[in-house]
Every structure is written in structure tokens, then in C-alpha cells.
Amino acid sequence: MATARDELALPDYDRLTADELRERLEPLTAAQVERMHRHARDADAPNATVEILAERSEALRDALSTPPTDDAPAFPHHGAGTPGGTVSPATSTAPPINPPSHGDPTNPSQPRG
Template sequence: MTNEELAIPDFDHVPLGALRERIVALDRSDLQALLDHERAHGDRLPVVEVLRHRLEALDAGAEPHGSVPDHLPEVHAGLPGGGVTPATSGPPINPPSHGDPTNPAMPR
């Protein structure tokens, strides 16, 4: 199953912190598909654990609730393509010189 066919759009790019709230609307078959996809591709232990715990909750009687949004604002909030440009990068950083003239233990 490709990333586009999964119940959560851009699943591979969903931050772990947002994953729990995204999966509560999914039923067991959608969660199992996500788990199978994760194990076959990234196999990220924290993601596998979140999915596995939600499957256990459903097996224990929890019900899916809410809905999965069409897009993920935390994924699509950046630039198209997600790149950094000179306009969006931070200021240049100059490495410190050796020693600190204000510290007598480390003269220049």
C-alpha cells in the first residue's frame, strides 16, 4: 500500500506528537494497514508502539471518534517542497575564537 492510499494523508511525515490525535478516528482495519505500512517501510519503534497501543485499545472496547483532516497543517505549513531559502534561513553563525578574553583562565 502506498502512502497516498493510507487513511492518514502523508503518514510518513506526520510528527510523532500529532500521531495520537490523528489515529483516534481510525477503525481497526485502517490502523492495521498503517502498522503494516510502517513495519514495511520506516519501522520506527515509537510509531509502531503508538499504533500497537491504539489497536489494543480498540480490542479492549474503545471506539473510533472524530475525523482525520484532509491535510496536515504541521506538515504543509512550510514552503512548497519544504525547502529552506536564504530568505527563511537564520543568520550566519561565526564560530567562537579560541579562548575568551574576559576569562583569565582562558586568555587569547
């Protein structure tokens, strides 16, 4: 049974750029992405669109079948593994905040402006 276009999570998916589509797919569930993928295949959507939907659907299936480890993100994202993508013990706390070089205006012992 074919899915009606207005029943899709992103009914305008074929009007989005590749980057917009990837970004808007991230919060969707595996079932929503799979439904869109089937619809795109049946509707003869552009190959790039079908590939993006297939990749995201596969990534979500893999995430559901493989429990996350300490060194892997819990949810797959496009570009996972890029700098800033994971938290390690070295990056889990922020560096101390230093007051501005002209002094801290809340500290009466430091000169102001």
C-alpha cells in the same frame, strides 16, 4: 500484499509528531489503523511510530472485544482516565448559572451598569 502509501488513511503519518499522530489516529477505524501499522512495520518506520500504531490498534481491538461498562468510556483514547475523561452522575449536569455580579440586564428589577 503490501499496501500502497496513498491508500493509507494518513499517507503522511511518518511526518507527524507523536502527539499529532495520536490525535489523528483517534477517528480512524481499527482496520485503517491496522493497515497503517502493517505498512509502518514493512517500511521500517521509526520505532516510536510503529509503537504508537500498535498501541492504538490494540486499544481498538480491545474496545471491540469488550463491551463498555457504566464506568468505562466506549472508545479508548490516549490519556483515558484523566480528569474530565468520564461522566458520572455527579458531573452529568452543569451547575446553575448565576447572573453577573453587576446584575442581569434582562431583569428590569435589577440595577444596571
